Amino acid sequence: MSGSAIDDVSATGLRAIFRIRDFRRMWTALGLASLADWMGLLAITAFANDIAGGGYAEKNFAIAGVLFLRVLPALVIGPLGGYIADRLDRRTTLVVGLVLRGACFASIPLVGTLWWLFVATVLIEAVNAVWLPTKDATIPNLVPTERLEDANRVNLATTYGSALPAAALFIIVADITELLSTYAGWTTGTSADLTMYVIAVGFLAGGAVCQTMRDIPRGSSIAAEDQAGLVRTILDGWAYIRDTDVVRGLVVGIVGAFGAGGVVIGLGRVYATDLGADDAGYGVLFGCVFLGLGTGMWLGPRTLPRVSRRRLFGLGLIAAGATLAVISLIGNMVLAAVLVVVLGYFAGISWITGYTLLGLEVADDVRGRTFALVQSLIRIALALVLALGPAVAGLIGAHRWRITDHASLTYSGAQFTFLIAAAVAVVVGVSAYRRMNDRPGVTLREELTGPPPRGRYSERGTFVALEGGEGAGKSTQARLLADALRDGGYDVLLTHEPGDTPVGATLRKILLDVETGTLSHRTEALLYAADKAEHVDTVVQPALDAGKVVITDRYVDSALAYQGAGRELTRDEVEDVTRWATAQLRPHLTVLLDVEPDVGLGRFDSPDRLESEPVDFHTRVRDSFRELAAADPEHYLVVDAHGSRDEIAAAVRARLEPHLARAVRRQEQS
Numbered sequence: 001m002s003g004s005a006i007d008d009v010s011a012t013g014l015r016a017i018f019r020i021r022d023f024r025r026m027w028t029a030l031g032l033a034s035l036a037d038w039m040g041l042l043a044i045t046a047f048a049n050d051i052a053g054g055g056y057a058e059k060n061f062a063i064a065g066v067l068f069l070r071v072l073p074a075l076v077i078g079p080l081g082g083y084i085a086d087r088l089d090r091r092t093t094l095v096v097g098l099v100l101r102g103a104c105f106a107s108i109p110l111v112g113t114l115w116w117l118f119v120a121t122v123l124i125e126a127v128n129a130v131w132l133p134t135k136d137a138t139i140p141n142l143v144p145t146e147r148l149e150d151a152n153r154v155n156l157a158t159t160y161g162s163a164l165p166a167a168a169l170f171i172i173v174a175d176i177t178e179l180l181s182t183y184a185g186w187t188t189g190t191s192a193d194l195t196m197y198v199i200a201v202g203f204l205a206g207g208a209v210c211q212t213m214r215d216i217p218r219g220s221s222i223a224a225e226d227q228a229g230l231v232r233t234i235l236d237g238w239a240y241i242r243d244t245d246v247v248r249g250l251v252v253g254i255v256g257a258f259g260a261g262g263v264v265i266g267l268g269r270v271y272a273t274d275l276g277a278d279d280a281g282y283g284v285l286f287g288c289v290f291l292g293l294g295t296g297m298w299l300g301p302r303t304l305p306r307v308s309r310r311r312l313f314g315l316g317l318i319a320a321g322a323t324l325a326v327i328s329l330i331g332n333m334v335l336a337a338v339l340v341v342v343l344g345y346f347a348g349i350s351w352i353t354g355y356t357l358l359g360l361e362v363a364d365d366v367r368g369r370t371f372a373l374v375q376s377l378i379r380i381a382l383a384l385v386l387a388l389g390p391a392v393a394g395l396i397g398a399h400r401w402r403i404t405d406h407a408s409l410t411y412s413g414a415q416f417t418f419l420i421a422a423a424v425a426v427v428v429g430v431s432a433y434r435r436m437n438d439r440p441g442v443t444l445r446e447e448l449t450g451p452p453p454r455g456r457y458s459e460r461g462t463f464v465a466l467e468g469g470e471g472a473g474k475s476t477q478a479r480l481l482a483d484a485l486r487d488g489g490y491d492v493l494l495t496h497e498p499g500d501t502p503v504g505a506t507l508r509k510i511l512l513d514v515e516t517g518t519l520s521h522r523t524e525a526l527l528y529a530a531d532k533a534e535h536v537d538t539v540v541q542p543a544l545d546a547g548k549v550v551i552t553d554r555y556v557d558s559a560l561a562y563q564g565a566g567r568e569l570t571r572d573e574v575e576d577v578t579r580w581a582t583a584q585l586r587p588h589l590t591v592l593l594d595v596e597p598d599v600g601l602g603r604f605d606s607p608d609r610l611e612s613e614p615v616d617f618h619t620r621v622r623d624s625f626r627e628l629a630a631a632d633p634e635h636y637l638v639v640d641a642h643g644s645r646d647e648i649a650a651a652v653r654a655r656l657e658p659h660l661a662r663a664v665r666r667q668e669q670s
């Protein structure tokens with residue numbers, strides 16, 4: 001079996017793109033620019049804080065202003081950026097864009113006024129609005145098409161992954177500035193001056209690297225219509241979100257998760273001063289938000305495998321809000337930093353589950369628009385939170401209450417604003433939890449401490465199930481997958497339910513023959529269960545034990561969906577019988593081919609007994625399949641079954657690869 005080759009696929013992919021000289025250079029330039037850009041966010045906040053004069057309100061208003069101006073150009077000029085970028089030479093735009101941003105950063109401490117900080121910030125972001133689409137349009141011209149996905153992953157990882165090193169660098173430079181002024185008598189205008197120069201050098205170095213790239217072919221044009229249609233996108237997506245309950249809960253929640261993280265970034269600088277820390281303290285808080293977000297996104301959902309994803313989403317928000325409330329009450333820098341990691345962790349859990357659920361819940365035809373809208377809403381929310389947070393804090397001001405002659409309580413505007421934001425996050429979280437609670441009878445305690453979900457995964461072989469409504473393309477995809485895997489050297493068993501055993505064939509005839517007439521619902525469930533028992537014991541398990549890849553066209557989910565949701569039996573009843581019949585064996589991966597019932601049914605001419613059921617039966621079945629997938633994203637792939645046969649086959653193959661690799665490792669270990 002060529003398993004180890006498959007194991008290496010993404011590693012080879014990365015190695016392959018990094019062997020491309022110009023991609024390497026683009027990546028280096030992007031890394032330097034991203035690092036400088038994140039440091040820039042910290043530095044302009046610190047600079048505004050220092051230059052704004054003494055008062056608590058002035059400092060907060062200055063920070064509110066500069067953060068708002070930083071986000072504004074992306075919203076206002078953003079749509080125009082792609083249009084302008086399309087008309088300029090790519091390499092020149094990349095180089096000049098970085099040099100200009102570097103020059104603007106260097107000019108901030110040289111001019112040294114608040115007004116110039118504002119102007120320079122707008123200039124920097126306006127240049128960035130043209131630079132970003134140029135960068136995104138350049139990457140496809142540097143790598144072969146089949147490596148584009150890898151390249152995009154690297155692009156994203158570099159852009160966001162540089163936040164943490166940027167925070168570390170910011171802290172180091174802040175400390176060096178402090179040392180220089182204490183021991184070498186080197187006094188600067190503000191504590192962030194040196195940082196600004198370091199940022200400028202970062203951008204200039206990025207520009208220099210871009211200059212060494214070969215001429216970049218113009219290639220495909222930047223999707224201008226994507227950008228120009230922003231307003232229409234927002235309106236279309238808005239109507240959809242407004243009318244769909246679960247989606248509305250998700251979107252509000254996702255924006256809320258960003259708000260909770262954003263408020264810490266917006267208020268972090270002033271809050272650090274409140275706690276007796278300075279720029280370095282702010283850098284720490286900022287880094288902690290990202291550390292928490294990253295950890296939450298990676299590990300969070302995995303550490304809570306038993307909790308329903310829909311519940312987890314709301315719970316993450318509530319926990320983030322509660323953590324923020326605690327942060328608002330304490331006055332200790334070290335404790336605050338630890339709690340900010342926790343805050344980021346919970347916000348990260350909500351963000352990643354929300355994003356995954358949104359992909360599953362949103363109807364295919366509006367998915368693109370909805371995601372675009374969510375991105376815009378996040379940007380707007382961040383702009384508002386980054387600006388409003390400090391503004392509210394400034395308005396509230398710092399207060400000190402004398403309790404006794406010796407004790408007093410200081411409560412600052414920043415802490416108070418955290419408390420307001422915490423309350424908002426908790427309210428949004430509770431409402432999302434209520435709206436999306438898919439296990440109303442089960443208490444949270446039962447969910448966390450109850451027995452693990454029933455089921456076992458075969459130690460040997462790889463078990464794949466294809467599920468979906470009638471005519472979704474299950475048999476077609478099962479065949480394509482089996483062929484592709486056989487070509488790759490795998491030992492494959494292609495099978496189906498009901499009817500792939502001698503007894504099963506008889507059961508199938510009873511079940512699907514229109515002449516059978518109506519069956520008691522429990523009889524029907526038991527006959528399907530009997531077919532499965534025979535199938536698992538005599539076909540599936542022996543093949544898995546022999547190390548094969550078993551692909552089944554329909555499995556347990558079909559029973560849960562058809563007998564459990566379509567009929568009057570409850571899902572629990574059907575699940576009890578079916579899991580018992582299959583000896584709890586679960587597929588390593590279930591592929592759900594998702595399509596509206598009328599599209600699937602339209603692919604046939606002569607319906608069988610179940611296919612002749614009314615459309616709302618099939619709609620309930622479809623909803624049920626989607627719920628099963630949403631509750632366990634790790635073991636499911638939901639594919640839009642409108643796509644072409646080849647597109648779908650490629651998506652299935654890609655998602656299966658890690659599972660195949662795991663099977664090979666399991667086999668090697670045993």
Ligand SMILES: Nc1ncnc2c1ncn2[C@@H]1O[C@H](COP(=O)(O)OP(=O)(O)O)[C@@H](O)[C@H]1O
Binds near residue numbers: 468472474475643644
């Ligand atoms: N991606 C697709 N686009 C359009 N038609 C398809 C696609 N996949 C399969 N079909 C066609 O739809 C019909 C049903 O496909 P089939 O694989 O038998 O579905 P299922 O097993 O889910 O009932 C067949 O005629 C098949 O050729």
Ligand SMILES: Cc1cn([C@H]2C[C@H](O)[C@@H](COP(=O)(O)OP(=O)(O)O)O2)c(=O)[nH]c1=O
Binds near residue numbers: 470471497528554
């Ligand atoms: C496996 C299974 C199938 N079914 C139904 C779904 C289908 O209508 C029918 C299976 O027929 P099948 O020929 O597999 O249909 P398709 O080509 O759409 O996959 O049996 C159940 O109701 N419960 C089950 O557990």
